[in-house]
Amino acid sequence: MLIVMHHQATDAQILAVKQAVEALGLRAEPIPGSMRTAIGVLDNQGYVDDSAIRELPGVREVIHVSKPYKLVSRDFHPRATIVEVGGVKIGDGEKVVMMAGPCSIETEEQMLTAARQVKAAGGHILRGGAFKPRTGPHSFQGLGIAGLKYLSAAGKAVGLPVVTEVMRIEQLDIVCQHADMLQIGARNMQNFDLLKEVGKLDFPILLKRGMSATIEEFLAAAEYIVAEGNNRVVLCERGIRTFEKATRNTLDLSVVPLIRELSHLPIIVDPSHATGKRHLVPVMARAALMAGAHGLMVEMHPEPEKALCDGAQSLDPKGFEKLMLELRRIEDFMAELAV
């Protein structure tokens, strides 16, 4: 932490700041410059709460150097984490993983059909929502536990592990019985109690980036899970909220190389929620792969035009098959490119 003093800060003010830092058990190192004095804060083991300092007389600005995460940081754990989900491995050096399926589970048959289509095209993990976070309470909220059972049965029938979103702590037990990976949705990325609870499990977690979460906050959210003992965390970029309304969200692909550099956790991309438009999904999926994503999550529905949720951004089975073929070719190409 660096404390920048005002131009006209007095010696007494500088001394008071130094003492406030030392009262926190840290070392304060004044650095006098030509125009102002800055005070370096040393010996901290991580992020320092600056509350006691930021508004002291003479302080102009407090600049944080330490990050609010450490366990998920590549700085301290250089080796890449590989997360295994029902036999499928996700992370550095592994094959690109495709998670696909309908936005919401609607019927046993729909789910089974979708599962067969995902499997036939070469998908690796089946997705489907039983509990749906919807902006308003009057929209379809998902089938709940009945849906979970359809998903689980469909996964078993075709031999694919399944991932589904969990929205409340009480659901953890039942969802863990039926799923192979738990998704924490964008709206719950800072639902810290939920993060702590899934951190206590030995279970793979798919953590989606919050709509307006910085990369720092995204990694700090993952830190909540890992700090409880569960390091089986896969991160997922799904678009951020900006002024641009031509797409549902703005897909931030730079986050892929950045996360790969800052963290040892795998990072995948969801182009369906990012764009909100089916015809943009394949092109942004391709771009995400080239940016280095360890996997993709896309919405595929047997009949998108009849979907109860997010049909407009769901691929149909033909479109998904084509995307899978491309994915494999891109993967091969990238392997050649790396040589």
Next chain:
Amino acid sequence: MLIVMHHQATDAQILAVKQAVEALGLRAEPIPGSMRTAIGVLDNQGYVDDSAIRELPGVREVIHVSKPYKLVSRDFHPRATIVEVGGVKIGDGEKVVMMAGPCSIETEEQMLTAARQVKAAGGHILRGGAFKPRTGPHSFQGLGIAGLKYLSAAGKAVGLPVVTEVMRIEQLDIVCQHADMLQIGARNMQNFDLLKEVGKLDFPILLKRGMSATIEEFLAAAEYIVAEGNNRVVLCERGIRTFEKATRNTLDLSVVPLIRELSHLPIIVDPSHATGKRHLVPVMARAALMAGAHGLMVEMHPEPEKALCDGAQSLDPKGFEKLMLELRRIEDFMAELAV
């Protein structure tokens, strides 16, 4: 809902869209223009999910007219809702309400001191956090249930109702025993399960706006609570996330008159979290009152420079006393101005 067709959309495409709308049980009214056809969707009772339509061939854009909320809308319920919290009334025509206290409850003594200071200065509701949502897991997370008890005791000792944040469903029972109003924090504004559960209570709720929530989403979140039967909801603007980093968040005061126009629920403003800087709190509090806020929520700590959390944005007792004096004078002035 209005469906705008492409310039070159064929008659067959227009017909297919019409049929898709009718399949949803709604009426479709084509409006041929000089450059393109638009199709009005009628007879819907609220927000229509456009998934089945948005990506049909020939569709250029789908424009929503209905909102994802209705019960909280002034359109349908013109009379203002007054929310009562332990004898204190919040809403149109009532006195401006001041909620104040420390960011987090630290000790029995700190809480009691703060309570006496809030009461002495004329504050109406005592705040204090027992469960703290912090960006990273390594920061102070609050005292939990012990803290709740200190808060409750302090409120009783000085005769003030108390408000505190609740972060998980299992805490609802215990928090309701010790508090008079439950706060749903910005990070949980779209934790829909939590919203539904507090909707089942007959208890006042303070709902903070999410960091990147539109007004529409903010009201739709309130709709979740009201739809379950609890209309004792007070909304709270606390700044939104923008590119500007000179303040912690960007206080969006236009939301105050807008919410007053769109909804019958009361709206208050939290200038402490919005600005993140103690010296900006009084000036933005004044501006919020002039914008028509039904109340304010500010952080006040007996010794801000020793606070475990958010000390830099907390007023000290003197500053709070001064703010309370101003608040009353502004209130009187606004009453005169309205004559």
Next chain:
Amino acid sequence: MLIVMHHQATDAQILAVKQAVEALGLRAEPIPGSMRTAIGVLDNQGYVDDSAIRELPGVREVIHVSKPYKLVSRDFHPRATIVEVGGVKIGDGEKVVMMAGPCSIETEEQMLTAARQVKAAGGHILRGGAFKPRTGPHSFQGLGIAGLKYLSAAGKAVGLPVVTEVMRIEQLDIVCQHADMLQIGARNMQNFDLLKEVGKLDFPILLKRGMSATIEEFLAAAEYIVAEGNNRVVLCERGIRTFEKATRNTLDLSVVPLIRELSHLPIIVDPSHATGKRHLVPVMARAALMAGAHGLMVEMHPEPEKALCDGAQSLDPKGFEKLMLELRRIEDFMAELAV
């Protein structure tokens, strides 16, 4: 400037950075911490370009302490600047100034009528646009020089100085002949050549904040003008671009106390462009005054429903008169409050 090295940065890397700093003629002071080394950069006289350093091996982050402005900073020039426009003074300790008039100049008669109404209600400066920046080329672009003459004549007829936007350097001469203050619009806030040219004049400038300009960039834009010798600059907050679409822009009122703290230049607020809605203008104008604005700029049209531009955000004469009465009462009230 502070250069933060990576956790594992080698001594050789630290040395190389130190040398790169010294090659810029600056002093480098390594500050070894428990987890990493930081390097303080000293003896710089202002903002340092970090290009040569930011991507050197071992560098994790470069943190700027100096700002890209100095002349407009209160740090170095504590005394407030008062800008005089045709006898009207704007700044600390002066009366709140009201600039008002139509978005665009339409006819001689419209302008004269507007001028009389602004004058009669007690407005101080007359505004009107002759050259209009419009998103698309097919919208009304203003009357140009003919409009300027109507504006100038109307101002003279009623005895009010006039302000109008200038969009290109070649217009400076002619506009200076007809106006008393030049407005640089939000879209041109970083049209640096235009800034430099108006900086060479001895003429009052109204500089509007760019749609996505940080406060730092806003002040750096003003620095361009002042650096050329013209310190007659008034800043104007007019809303920033955010994800929220319920208002045209998001009015950022915190900027008012912040600018007053950081700079000696006056700051006014334009609630018309910020909200885009006539009925929100008076309430946000009141809030802006309470936030400490030195003045307001509002759109007023004799017949807003017939306006060629921005009619929806223009007050009508009655509404303007009411706002002026309020403004005076608020001003008196604030003077009392300060006692």
Next chain:
Amino acid sequence: MLIVMHHQATDAQILAVKQAVEALGLRAEPIPGSMRTAIGVLDNQGYVDDSAIRELPGVREVIHVSKPYKLVSRDFHPRATIVEVGGVKIGDGEKVVMMAGPCSIETEEQMLTAARQVKAAGGHILRGGAFKPRTGPHSFQGLGIAGLKYLSAAGKAVGLPVVTEVMRIEQLDIVCQHADMLQIGARNMQNFDLLKEVGKLDFPILLKRGMSATIEEFLAAAEYIVAEGNNRVVLCERGIRTFEKATRNTLDLSVVPLIRELSHLPIIVDPSHATGKRHLVPVMARAALMAGAHGLMVEMHPEPEKALCDGAQSLDPKGFEKLMLELRRIEDFMAELAV
């Protein structure tokens, strides 16, 4: 345009709106629904200014269907535009074009060296800034006309056309003499006078997206140029401003397929300004190509660590050479993929 009336709008209010529409020479078609009436506006030939309507009594919302651009729209001009710059063709079906060179022109020798390196690696167009838009006036502002001459000479020496930014109208003549393509920078995207002037030339224009410009505004800016008669416009995505500060801007790659769909103009991507970090440039360049960009613009400096401007985001000659090799392989791969 669709005008949505309030729930309780009276028949008289609906009639008044209908008449206001007709007064604009347009047709108004009321569409009564179960909850409210909407009024369709027909027979307009483009974007309608809603000023006279938006705040009429009983109006809740005005929704625009027409866009503020038409000439640049693929809707009306389905055939792709190919822009030729000194023999290099940019657009659909052409080879991907690489524009590269230093951020700013520093010396004759630096420019010539850079030109040779760009040419040797297979680059197509040489870039270099003679007039530099810098946030603050105290940073290096470019060599001006001397720089232009170095650029022009270097281009001729190696046989590459050159592109450079123009910031003011008076520079157009001289810059056209020395350059083969004019760049309008992000800060000038809505400098409408400059757009109009370059629209009068028969000269290729590179138009960069404004920092907070929507796609609609970006295309409307291009419309300004095309409306004056110059359709030799290449669009350039260079990152938008968001809350995320880990990258200089947020690269919005979805804009590439969207622009290709909405417009007939070519679209290229600048990953250097978007990320601000050299090591992210190659990976985002690859992603941009996969997203369908018609070209790239990257900063390359013979010795980035000595650059006077933006060195941290400039590739060195080795890095550029590697990128060019990749680009060709990606291009071949994409051609195969399309089969």
